[in-house]
Amino acid sequence: MIGGFSGAEYLVKRGKSPWFAGHLEVKHNDIIVTSRGRNVSEVIIPVSCLISVTYRNSKLILTSIPKIDYSRSVVEISLAGEAQSLLKLSTFLNSKIPKAGGAQEERNLLVYINPFAGTGVALAKWDVVKKILKKAGVRTHVIRTKSQNHALNHLRKADLSEYSGVVSVSGDGLAHEVLNGMYGRDDWNQIRNKFNFGIVPGGSGNAIHCSLLYQMKESFNDEVIVSALNLARGKSVDADYIMCETENRKFLSMFGVSWGLIPDCDINSEVIRWAGFMRVYIFLILRLLSPRYYGGRVHFLPSNDKVKEIPELPKIGDPVPKNWTTVEGDFLIVYACKQSWLDYSTIFVPDAKLDDGIIYLVVCRAPLSLRESIKLLLNPSARDLHSNIFIVPVSAFRIEINNPNDPLTVDAEKLTCHTVQGRIVSPGCKMLVNLTDK
Known part of the structure; x- marks a missing residue:
C-alpha cells in the first residue's frame, strides 16, 4: 500500500478496556483499528494526532490526542501480536512523528x-x-x-x-x-x-x-x-x-500595539484580575458611557502583495515616506494587530493568520455615538458600522501620540512613549503548532 501500512491482526486494548481481537491498518494518514467478532466496531486515529509509539514488554503502545465527538482527548491503544510485525509497525508510525532537533x-x-x-x-x-x-x-x-x-x-x-x-x-x-x-x-x-x-x-x-x-x-x-x-x-x-521601535528602544510584538480605549480598559482593570478576561468588559461598559478620545496621528504603509521586501522603518524622528498614508485627529481606538482574537470572547480580525505577512490596522475615529459604540462592543469585527471605523492591511505603521500618558500597550503590556512604529517581519520565527484538519 503506497504511503500506508497494509495491516495485520492483533490483540487490541484501548485504555483500561479488555483485550479484543482486531485488525489494524494505516490508510490515507489514518490509523484504523477494527474489532473482530459479533459486534464490529472501528476506531480511527489520524496519524497527525500521534504523540508516541513505544514498544515494550512485547507490546506496542500508541498514544494519541484525536478529536472524539468534536473534543480532544488522550487515547492509548495497546497492541499484542507477532514481534516482527509490531516492530515493523513501530518503525513506520515513528517515521510519521516530527523529530524536532533530532530523535x-x-x-x-x-x-x-x-x-x-x-x-x-x-x-x-x-x-x-x-x-x-x-x-x-x-x-x-x-x-x-x-x-x-x-x-x-x-x-x-x-x-x-x-x-x-x-x-x-x-x-x-x-x-x-x-x-x-x-x-x-x-x-x-x-x-x-x-x-x-x-x-x-x-x-x-x-x-x-x-x-x-x-x-x-x-x-x-x-x-x-x-x-x-x-x-x-x-x-x-x-x-x-x-518589529517595533520607540524613541528609547526596539522590541518585537506577536500580538500588537494598541492605543486608546482597549488598553485603557486593560490597564485599569488590573485591580480586578480575579475576574479573568471579563474584567476588561466591566471597565469597557463604563468607558462607553463616558468616552475619552485621544489626539494624535496615525501613519501607515498599505500592504502590497507585489512588494516582496518590506522596507526598513524610517528613523523615529524623521518624517514618514511619501508613499505612506496619514490620518490625524481624535481617536477612540487604534490597534496595529497581528492576531485574530483579543481574548476568549472577542474576535477582532477574523482574517488574521499566523504567517500572512500582514499587520491589521484597526482605527476608530471620533466622534462615535453611544449607540454606535454599543454596536462596536457587540460586534467588534464588523467594519460597516460607521464611516469613522475602518481596518486596513498594512506592512508598517507609526502612531504619534500628543499625550505620552495616554493608555498604550504592546502585547497587552503597558508602554509609555510619544511615538511607536513597527513593520511586519515574515517569516519571523518558528512556532510549535500542529496545523492539521484532523
Missing part, C-alpha cells in the same frame, strides 16, 4: 511559568501538559518566574544548545518576554528560524493562543490539551512578528 527522546524544552498569571491557574494547566509530554518522551526544564522580565533576562544569556525549543506558560505578557529574550541574544538571527517557540495558555486573555486555536479550528475548551499536542508533536511552522 524523539532527545527533545528537551526550556519552560518558563508565571505562577501568578491571570487567575493563578498556570501551574495546574502545566501539570496536565507535563504528563502528556512525559508520555511523548519530551523532557522539560522548568523555570518559575519570580518578577517581571525574569524570563527575558534569563533567556538572553541562557545556554540553549541542549534545548529544541522554549515554552511560555502564562498569558500574552510572558510570551512577549520570551520572544524578546530571544531577540536580545547575540545569536538571534541564527536561531530565530530554527529554534522553536511554544505557548501554553495560563493568563487571563491568552489572545495569541486563542488565535492559534481559531486558525487550527480547535475548541477553546480544549486549549490545554491542544497546547500539549503542539508541544508533543514537535512540528513547527513559520510565524510573523512585528
Whole structure:
C-alpha cells in the first residue's frame, strides 16, 4: 500500500478496556483499528494526532490526542501480536512523528511559568501538559518566574544548545518576554528560524493562543490539551512578528500595539484580575458611557502583495515616506494587530493568520455615538458600522501620540512613549503548532 501500512491482526486494548481481537491498518494518514467478532466496531486515529509509539514488554503502545465527538482527548491503544510485525509497525508510525532537533527522546524544552498569571491557574494547566509530554518522551526544564522580565533576562544569556525549543506558560505578557529574550541574544538571527517557540495558555486573555486555536479550528475548551499536542508533536511552522521601535528602544510584538480605549480598559482593570478576561468588559461598559478620545496621528504603509521586501522603518524622528498614508485627529481606538482574537470572547480580525505577512490596522475615529459604540462592543469585527471605523492591511505603521500618558500597550503590556512604529517581519520565527484538519 503506497504511503500506508497494509495491516495485520492483533490483540487490541484501548485504555483500561479488555483485550479484543482486531485488525489494524494505516490508510490515507489514518490509523484504523477494527474489532473482530459479533459486534464490529472501528476506531480511527489520524496519524497527525500521534504523540508516541513505544514498544515494550512485547507490546506496542500508541498514544494519541484525536478529536472524539468534536473534543480532544488522550487515547492509548495497546497492541499484542507477532514481534516482527509490531516492530515493523513501530518503525513506520515513528517515521510519521516530527523529530524536532533530532530523535524523539532527545527533545528537551526550556519552560518558563508565571505562577501568578491571570487567575493563578498556570501551574495546574502545566501539570496536565507535563504528563502528556512525559508520555511523548519530551523532557522539560522548568523555570518559575519570580518578577517581571525574569524570563527575558534569563533567556538572553541562557545556554540553549541542549534545548529544541522554549515554552511560555502564562498569558500574552510572558510570551512577549520570551520572544524578546530571544531577540536580545547575540545569536538571534541564527536561531530565530530554527529554534522553536511554544505557548501554553495560563493568563487571563491568552489572545495569541486563542488565535492559534481559531486558525487550527480547535475548541477553546480544549486549549490545554491542544497546547500539549503542539508541544508533543514537535512540528513547527513559520510565524510573523512585528518589529517595533520607540524613541528609547526596539522590541518585537506577536500580538500588537494598541492605543486608546482597549488598553485603557486593560490597564485599569488590573485591580480586578480575579475576574479573568471579563474584567476588561466591566471597565469597557463604563468607558462607553463616558468616552475619552485621544489626539494624535496615525501613519501607515498599505500592504502590497507585489512588494516582496518590506522596507526598513524610517528613523523615529524623521518624517514618514511619501508613499505612506496619514490620518490625524481624535481617536477612540487604534490597534496595529497581528492576531485574530483579543481574548476568549472577542474576535477582532477574523482574517488574521499566523504567517500572512500582514499587520491589521484597526482605527476608530471620533466622534462615535453611544449607540454606535454599543454596536462596536457587540460586534467588534464588523467594519460597516460607521464611516469613522475602518481596518486596513498594512506592512508598517507609526502612531504619534500628543499625550505620552495616554493608555498604550504592546502585547497587552503597558508602554509609555510619544511615538511607536513597527513593520511586519515574515517569516519571523518558528512556532510549535500542529496545523492539521484532523
